[in-house]
Amino acid sequence: MTMEKDMDTVEMNETTEAANTDAATELTLTDEELRTLCAERVCPQCPEKAEMEDQRLRLLADMDNTRKRLERDKDEFRKFATEKVLADLLPVLDNLDLALKHAPTSAECKNFVLGVDMTRKAFLDALSKHALEPVGELGEEFSPEIHEAVGQEERTDMEPGRVANLLNRGYRLNGRLLRPAMVMVSKAPEA
Structure with a gap:
């Protein structure tokens, strides 16, 4: 009978120790850890969990947008360095x-x-x-986007508004105008 009593005492001590360990664990958890445990196990439909999930998704989206912007900036720098x-x-x-x-x-x-x-x-x-390419050719239509007109020339051999004389060729770098072409633009002769 003493042996049974000793076994009961041992079991009781183990149960008490387990309860004490659980209590000690709960006491050492921070508020953040408790919220995480609550969100994962206790209340999956909890508004706090939904708010945290929404915040997490927003932060992930912000990180993705930042990564994409940095990639665009890096490509832009590489193109125009x-x-x-x-x-x-x-x-x-x-x-x-x-x-x-x-x-x-x-x-x-x-x-x-x-x-x-x-x-x-x-x-x-x-x-x-x-990726440097020339722009501006003799005889093409004048375009203020790629040409800089420095004067006009009376020309009978071409219609008005055309490049009559190419003084300096213009250039584009990766599609962006680096320097406009300096041109003389044709005009109809005065009567």
Whole structure:
């Protein structure tokens, strides 16, 4: 009988210890931990849980929007990081164009002019690898979006409002206008 009594005492002590451990656990939980436990186990339809879920979804959406914006900014930076350098190189290209435009046509200068032309083409090819493309051609319709008119020319051989003379070629970088083409615009001769 003492053995039974001892067993009952042991069981009672274990139950008491378990109850004490549970009480100690509850006492050491923070308010946030209690809310989490409540939201997960006690009341799944609890308004507090719905509010927390809504807040979590909003934060996830904000993080996703921020990630997308940063990705767009990074792509934009990558596209136009070379803009200033390329703009600084455009006068070199203009000077090569002028050299070809005013080059003598004599046989002695033929190889020199050919070399300048090849240099210009190689330079333009290198710039086009960085998404730089020329805009503005003789005879095309004047567009203030890509042309800068510096004057008008009376022309009988073309209709009014066309590019009569191309003074400086314009350029686009990744679809954005880097520099407009400087042009003279044709106008009808005065009677």
